[in-house]
Amino acid sequence: MPPCFVWRNVSEKNDGANRDVTKRSARERLQAEREQQKKKDKRRRALVVGGAVVGVLGLAAVVGVIAANTGKGDKTAKGPVAAPSGATGKDALAIQTGKDGAKSTLTVWEDFRCPACKAFEDNYRDTLHDLENRGLLKIEYHLVTLIDGNMRGTGSLNAANAAACAQDAGKFGAYHDVLFVNQPQETDDAYSKNAKLLELSGKVGGLDTPAFRSCVENGTHNSWVAKSHEAFRAGKFKGTPTVLLDxxxxxxxxxxxxxxxxxxxxxxANAGVTPKPSASASASASPSASSSGKSGSTAKSGTTRSSGSSGTSGSSGSSGASVSSPGSKTVSKETTED
Structure with missing residues (x-):
């Protein structure tokens, strides 16, 4: 029988070998776990970076959408300048009424919210219509947004755009008169509401059409109106109305x-026409008229007026609009905001 110590030494060697295998397996498992953790960390970092990139791209996309939509629905004076049909003068900033062959040209700068402009129109409307219809005078209207600057609001701009839309339809003269006859109080920005401007277009036959409504609601000529106002400022005029004869x-x-x-x-006189006594002149010369100092005539419904160079005429859009007799009062100007 072999000595016992021989078996004991073999057993110890086996135990040592087993321990070595166990340690090696533990190290390998630890190494594998570390490698696996590294892979997880790498994937996590990739996800974080990828998420950040997606976030940046998403933010850029949002900013792009916001930028692309900036100004949409903005009816203020932005966008390309679209002059109304038949616009004339420097940079096509005037709307002409009357006949091209007229000897005299009246240049009028006015604002549809301006009370002084309304007073001018009420005082001179009949005379201007008469001279235009006789072929002696043409008028170049330049539209201004002075009151919007002085009183705040957009009524001057919106009304001027609507008037330019009426010019597209060949009905500027009639709609121009309607806007002044129905002018709200200076502090009431009623003309900022397109619904009001469209309502008044019903007073001009054939003006209230889908094309006119679209032009008004989209502010088609807003930038053109703004350019006209800038020309007014550049001209250093003192206020509205500014009226120039030739x-x-x-x-x-x-x-x-x-x-x-x-x-x-x-x-x-410019046309070489012999002056004839007018009814208004006779009225102003009478004692009763001069002593009263009040209005002696009214604007007539159905007064014809040439609308632009096309010669289209239309109704003045109102009956019974008060027009003061000559010399009954001095029409003041709405001064500039500068």
Whole structure:
């Protein structure tokens, strides 16, 4: 029988070998776990970086959408300048009424919210219509947004755009008169509401059409109106209305104030027409008229007026609009905001 110590030494060797295998297996497992953890960490970092990139791209996309939609639905004076049909003058910033062959040209800068402009129109409307219809005078209207700057709001801009839309339809003259006859109080920005402007278009036959409504609601000519106002500022005019006859200011001389009769005589003289006594002149010369100092005539419904160079005419859009007799009062100007 072999000695016992021999078996004991073999057993110890086996135990040592087993321990070595166990240690090696533990190290291998630990190494494998570390490698697996490294892979997990790498994947996590990739996901974090990828998420950040997606977030940046998403933010860029949102910013792009916001930028792309900035200004959509904005009806203020932005976008390309679209002059109305038949616009004339420098940079096509004027709308002409009357016949091209007229000897005299009246240049008028006015604002549809301006009370002084309304007073001018009410005082001179009949005389201007008469001179235009006789082929003696053409008028170049330049639209201004002075009151929007002074009183805040967008009524001047929106009304001017609507008037330009009426020019597209060949009905500027009639709609122009309707806007002044129905002008709200200066502090009431009623013309900022397109619904009001569309309602008034119903007073001009054939104007309230889908094309006109679209033009008004989209602010088609807003940028053109803004450019017209900038031309007014560049001209350093003192206020509205500014009225020039053949380039000469005839409305701002307080020492020798203009009257409808004086304007008529000047225009007739330019055309070589012998002046005829007018009913308004006779009325102003009568004692009763001069002593009362009040209005002696009214604007008539159905007064014809040429609309632009096309010669289209239309109704003035109102009956019974008060027009003061010549010299009954001095029409003041709405001064500039500068």
């Amino acid at each position: 380039g000469k200011d005839i409305f701002g001389d307080q020492a020798n104030p203009l009257t409808p009769q004086k304007l008529k005589e000047k225009v007739e």
